[in-house]
Amino acid sequence: MSRVTPHNATFSRPSAREALIMVAALTVWLAVTAMFVGYRPEHSFLAVLMAAMFFASAPTRRIVVALVPFALFGISYDWMNIVPNYMVNPVDIQGLYETEKSLFGITVNETMRLTPNEFFALHHAPWADFLAGFFYLCWVPVPIIFGLWLYFDGQRAEYLHFAMVFLLVNLLGFTFYYIHPAAPPWYVASHGFEFIQGTPGQVAGLGRFDEMLGVSIFHGLYERNANVFAALPSLHSAYMLVAFIYALRARTPLWMRIAAAVICLGIWATAVYSSHHYIIDVMAGIAVTLLGYALFEYVLMRIPAFSRFTARYTKYIS
Numbered sequence: 075m076s077r078v079t080p081h082n083a084t085f086s087r088p089s090a091r092e093a094l095i096m097v098a099a100l101t102v103w104l105a106v107t108a109m110f111v112g113y114r115p116e117h118s119f120l121a122v123l124m125a126a127m128f129f130a131s132a133p134t135r136r137i138v139v140a141l142v143p144f145a146l147f148g149i150s151y152d153w154m155n156i157v158p159n160y161m162v163n164p165v166d167i168q169g170l171y172e173t174e175k176s177l178f179g180i181t182v183n184e185t186m187r188l189t190p191n192e193f194f195a196l197h198h199a200p201w202a203d204f205l206a207g208f209f210y211l212c213w214v215p216v217p218i219i220f221g222l223w224l225y226f227d228g229q230r231a232e233y234l235h236f237a238m239v240f241l242l243v244n245l246l247g248f249t250f251y252y253i254h255p256a257a258p259p260w261y262v263a264s265h266g267f268e269f270i271q272g273t274p275g276q277v278a279g280l281g282r283f284d285e286m287l288g289v290s291i292f293h294g295l296y297e298r299n300a301n302v303f304a305a306l307p308s309l310h311s312a313y314m315l316v317a318f319i320y321a322l323r324a325r326t327p328l329w330m331r332i333a334a335a336v337i338c339l340g341i342w343a344t345a346v347y348s349s350h351h352y353i354i355d356v357m358a359g360i361a362v363t364l365l366g367y368a369l370f371e372y373v374l375m376r377i378p379a380f381s382r383f384t385a386r387y388t389k390y391i392s
Contacts, residue, residue: 086132096128103149110156140225140391143237144218147244154248158301160271165255165303168267174259174352191259191349195279198347200286206348207283207292209340213310216337217317220330229324230392234384235370236320243316243366247309250362256306259349275302279348307358308351314338315363 088096100121107117124145127134171189179187188196217240224233260278275296277284284292318334345351351359374380 088129088135092135093129096125100125106156107149107152111152112155136391137225140230140233140237143241144221147241150245150248154251154301154304158303159252159255160269160301160303162252163255165257165269166306167257167262167269170256170306170352170354171259171262171267174354178353189259190346190353192263194347195263195349198279198282200282202347203279203282203286205340206344207280207286209337209344210280210310210348211291212337213313213341216334217313220317220321220334223330224320224324225391227325231388232320232324234388234391236316236324238384239320239367239370240313240316242370243312243363244309246362246366247307247312247359248304250307250358251301251304254306255301255303256355257303258305258355259352261302263349273302278350280350305351306355307362308345308355309359309362310345310351311342311356311359312363312366314341315360316367319363319367 087093104113104117104121107113124138128138129135174191175187175189178190180190180193181187182193221233221237221240224230224236258278260276261273263278264276265273277292277296280292280296284290314334314337318331318338321331321334342356345356346353375384
């Protein structure tokens with residue numbers, strides 16, 4: 075019986091079952107996206123990239139499988155365009171604004187009380203605008219980079235827990251978006267308390283970063299906002315908190331933990347400073363993160379079938 079050499083193992087092809095699952099998953103994703111969301115060039119690029127990596131070799135195939143939670147996050151966000159949340163439940167516009175003002179409002183004079191967002195819209199500085207743009211550019215890339223660092227550092231179990239909690243927190247947040255659609259602060263500043271269907275996303279205070287550097291980074295990002303009435307909870311505030319929690323759990327250097335904490339706090343501050351979220355939204359994002367973490371680590375992982383699935387998943391990507 076011939077032995078399989080390490081070289082052959084590295085460049086082995088996927089099994090017929092694995093290949094069938096991959097092709098079927100890509101087909102369903104692209105078909106649903108094309109029919110109900112709108113096909114874009116990046117969909118083709120990502121599909122070709124994933125397929126090429128999946129079939130190229132065992133190491134690249136393991137990376138693709140490891141990144142499935144992040145892929146599901148992106149797909150689920152994109153698919154929220156199929157049924158916008160404002161078609162499911164009424165949008166909270168004035169109620170959230172008044173609650174924010176009553177809890178965290180800043181009294182300017184005897185007759186004027188502003189939400190923190192309104193205060194910062196009037197009182198901002200170039201250095202703060204620059205930091206705000208820097209921190210908000212970190213909200214997705216840095217957690218993904220952190221996850222890849224865990225993966226390539228050999229901490230595959232911690233990586234998988236992080237990636238699956240990241241996905242779970244998103245799904246919890248997306249669910250609440252449909253239960254309680256909510257308008258962001260910039261919407262009130264631009265449109266008042268009237269609900270306007272199909273309102274496009276706005277860069278709000280982040281536009282000052284684009285203007286400062288002569289770029290259109292945030293303009294490009296917010297033009298493709300899946301739903302502007304998805305402010306509560308603030309998932310911007312959740313992602314780096316998930317990364318920070320697992321930076322504490324995993325074998326990470328001190329500088330990485332400090333960086334995660336600083337970026338996390340910076341994103342929280344920017345969410346309010348840039349008028350993209352109320353303080354209430356940020357607090358809700360923190361709560362959703364802690365809920366998702368607790369559900370995964372202390373509920374799901376204690377279910378034998380789920381624990382065995384996670385163990386097999388970890389073994390596969392290892």
